[in-house]
Amino acid sequence: MTLQEILAAENRNTDKIYLHLEGIFWKAYERSAFAFIHRISRYKASKRFVKYLDAEVVSVGFPDASRAKVLGDRPLETEKADMLVLGTGTIDAEEYGRWKEAIPLVVSKPAGMPSPVFGTLYGGVPRQMVIPVPDAESVPRRVPAAPLSSRSSEAGSTGSYPAAASETSVGEAVLRDLRNFSVENATPLECLLFVSSLKKQLNGNI
Incomplete structure (x- = not known):
């Protein structure tokens, strides 16, 4: 899935955690990231401005090697090679909005500066x-x-x-x-x- 498709799905997401395999990391975006942090593991999310989508995007991730440790024995609703879906209960849209707003935006670094x-x-x-x-x-x-x-x-x-x-x-x-x-x-x-x-x-x- 492209990032644009992922964000479109997240706009409709009300009760799921979608994890996408990107390289060697599983990543959750937007509402899935919110539910993941509050109901699975309190990782620190990052918020970046994606220029070609003209949108601020929140995400959180963990390495594939840590999947068993992070997810434990939680049941999966869907399991594919590049995507996992977990049920999480209702995601409060207003609470999610306040949470996203409070996350500081990561500003792109000037050319030549370390990441x-x-x-x-x-x-x-x-x-x-x-x-x-x-x-x-x-x-x-x-x-x-x-x-x-x-x-x-x-x-x-x-x-x-x-x-x-x-x-x-x-x-x-x-x-x-x-x-x-x-x-x-x-x-x-x-x-x-x-x-x-x-x-x-x-x-x-x-």
């Missing part, structure tokens, strides 16, 4: 972190290894090589970024960009 990724669960986890996606010019280049004699002289008084310290520092930074990355609410594209940035950091220090 924001929002945490999913309520609690003590920071709501926002920035994924470092370096430009090609800023990615460290692979530097040929120095001759053994040269490295021996560099080790000289310290007994360690500068390259080893650099690799350790980069490795720690990559692990820190990986631990902090909130995959549950990132888009597939943001996940790919994040993995690509980590790979470039590591390859630049081999």
Whole structure:
């Protein structure tokens, strides 16, 4: 289904949660997102302005790998390869409208700025972190290894090589970024960009 078709169905939705498989994530939109958060799991929804539809769209998502944990043994009214439908009871249109209005709009980032990724669960986890996606010019280049004699002289008084310290520092930074990355609410594209940035950091220090 296209996003336009999904939104048309959500405008008629009164008592269902529609989950759509997009890449490796299940996503719920609009009224389905409202019902999902209030009756299944209190994930954090995001609201974006979709220019070609001239509309603000609310959505929430979780990875396919977490489907059993998130949905548990709840019965499905419909199960397809790319869509799940759960009964949820009546969705109050006025309450949904107030809920959507209160969600802050995610403003598109200026060109060249890193993309924001929002945490999913309520609690003590920071709501926002920035994924470092370096430009090609800023990615460290692979530097040929120095001759053994040269490295021996560099080790000289310290007994360690500068390259080893650099690799350790980069490795720690990559692990820190990986631990902090909130995959549950990132888009597939943001996940790919994040993995690509980590790979470039590591390859630049081999």
